[in-house]
Amino acid sequence: MNKNRVRLRCTYHGCELKQTGGIPYLAPYFDPLLQLLNIEVLDSSNHWKLFSKHALVHYGKQFARLGKLKRNDVIELTAQLRKDGSFVYPAHVRLLTNGPRREKIPESRTELIGYVMTQNGLYHLGGKYEYPHYVNQYENWLNKKDSTADQSKAESSSITPNQSYCHHHYGTHGNEKKGEK
Numbered sequence: 121m122n123k124n125r126v127r128l129r130c131t132y133h134g135c136e137l138k139q140t141g142g143i144p145y146l147a148p149y150f151d152p153l154l155q156l157l158n159i160e161v162l163d164s165s166n167h168w169k170l171f172s173k174h175a176l177v178h179y180g181k182q183f184a185r186l187g188k189l190k191r192n193d194v195i196e197l198t199a200q201l202r203k204d205g206s207f208v209y210p211a212h213v214r215l216l217t218n219g220p221r222r223e224k225i226p227e228s229r230t231e232l233i234g235y236v237m238t239q240n241g242l243y244h245l246g247g248k249y250e251y252p253h254y255v256n257q258y259e260n261w262l263n264k265k266d267s268t269a270d271q272s273k274a275e276s277s278s279i280t281p282n283q284s285y286c287h288h289h290y291g292t293h294g295n296e297k298k299g300e301k
Contacts, residue, residue: 127162132193152179182213187222226261234258
């Protein structure tokens with residue numbers, strides 16, 4: 121492991137958005153963030169030491185690949201520490217909390233922003249989202265994900281128990297002898 125990188129363990133608390141530019145109230149840019157608590161660093165004697173009580177971290181692909189997180193999930197990762205109590209360049213991100221496999225969430229920035237908006241009810245005014253573009257992108261991603269899952273189920277149910285995927289592609293069945301059809 122690089123000398124500048126350390127192992128961290130932290131607790132997921134939630135997600136939020138930070139406006140980072142654009143035209144306020146018309147077309148703002150957002151940065152999706154994770155709220156992490158009790159960030160601990162693994163020291164040279166293999167003991168966990170509290171580094172920071174709270175951190176906001178960019179909700180990037182490394183974290184999105186964990187799936188839909190729940191409050192109090194424990195996450196471990198490697199990163200570079202900053203003196204201000206933050207960390208950058210997270211890698212080797214993994215979920216330590218046991219439980220059922222987590223529901224997938226989008227990895228693309230626009231869809232992820234829509235996901236965060238729907239999770240927190242952010243920018244929801246009078247039954248409509250103030251910035252529907254992000255929510256629409258997320259809902260389109262959900263529809264694609266659902267239709268892909270339905271298609272996968274249909275394809276897997278069309279294979280008989282004696283067929284393997286490999287043999288299915290070549291037009292033979294798993295229980296046939298060479299040269300027979």
